[in-house]
Amino acid sequence: MTSFPPPPSPPGGIADRLRQIRDRMAEAALRAGRSPEDIALVAVSKTHPADRIEAAIAAGQRCFGENRVQEAMAKFPALRARHPDLRIHLIGGLQTNKARDAVCLADTIESLDRPRLLDALAAAMDRPARRPDRTLSLLVQVNTGHEPQKSGVPRQDADAFIAACRDRLGSAVRGLMCIPPEGDDPAPHFAWLADRAARHGLAVVSMGMSGDFETAIAQGATQVRVGSALFGAR
Numbered sequence: 748m749t750s751f752p753p754p755p756s757p758p759g760g761i762a763d764r765l766r767q768i769r770d771r772m773a774e775a776a777l778r779a780g781r782s783p784e785d786i787a788l789v790a791v792s793k794t795h796p797a798d799r800i801e802a803a804i805a806a807g808q809r810c811f812g813e814n815r816v817q818e819a820m821a822k823f824p825a826l827r828a829r830h831p832d833l834r835i836h837l838i839g840g841l842q843t844n845k846a847r848d849a850v851c852l853a854d855t856i857e858s859l860d861r862p863r864l865l866d867a868l869a870a871a872m873d874r875p876a877r878r879p880d881r882t883l884s885l886l887v888q889v890n891t892g893h894e895p896q897k898s899g900v901p902r903q904d905a906d907a908f909i910a911a912c913r914d915r916l917g918s919a920v921r922g923l924m925c926i927p928p929e930g931d932d933p934a935p936h937f938a939w940l941a942d943r944a945a946r947h948g949l950a951v952v953s954m955g956m957s958g959d960f961e962t963a964i965a966q967g968a969t970q971v972r973v974g975s976a977l978f979g980a981r
């Protein structure tokens with residue numbers, strides 16, 4: 748009798764790419780003398796439709812990154828209703844008028860980068876419309892490359908701003924995030940961020956994207972944010 752096993756996922760499908768990325772992450776960790784379990788993968792699903800996200804969920808991925816609050820609110824409540832263990836990271840520049848929605852939706856906001864946003868997030872967290880069972884983590888984004896048009900607190904203001912965030916929000920402030928300038932060698936940016944997190948006793952170091960996540964792991968990333976290498980070009 749002929750049996751019909753489910754077809755293997757096509758070469759280059761999301762399940763295959765997820766496995767390849769996880770393998771590359773583990774190899775980079777071992778090369779750096781680190782434990783692969785200490786590095787999390789944030790699958791950056793911005794611009795990609797819910798069915799691609801479902802494919803990644805089916806392959807075991809639970810943590811996703813989006814850079815726009817509105818897009819995340821359009822896609823994730825339905826996904827989360829089916830998969831209550833999903834975790835959502837907001838990784839894009841955040842407007843203060845979106846702070847309340849961001850606090851309601853996200854598990855981690857990675858783009859805390861200025862005093863007015865700190866005020867808006869603190870106010871939103873005081874009157875939470877959140878499910879009480881979820882905690883919110885915040886990362887301070889640092890503009891390590893001094894790029895005027897980019898989000899992130901300037902390097903020279905980082906220490907004072909991190910201290911202000913922790914005074915206000917306490918242990919919700921979990922770590923640091925950066926995006927090195929395109930074209931720069933990312934390694935010194937990553938090294939700076941990991942060192943700064945260690946000096947402040949912050950556990951989470953979010954750095955590394957599709958093109959440089961292995962370098963980021965070598966420099967101490969505890970989470971990498973990978974989009975196009977997993978979901979394809981945007």
Ligand SMILES: *Cc1c(COP(=O)(O)O)cnc(C)c1O
Nearest residue numbers: 791814838956957972973974975
């Ligand atoms: C889009 C984005 C990523 C993912 O970039 P890829 O190069 O597609 O992996 C990571 N971090 C942030 C902040 C992003 O906006």
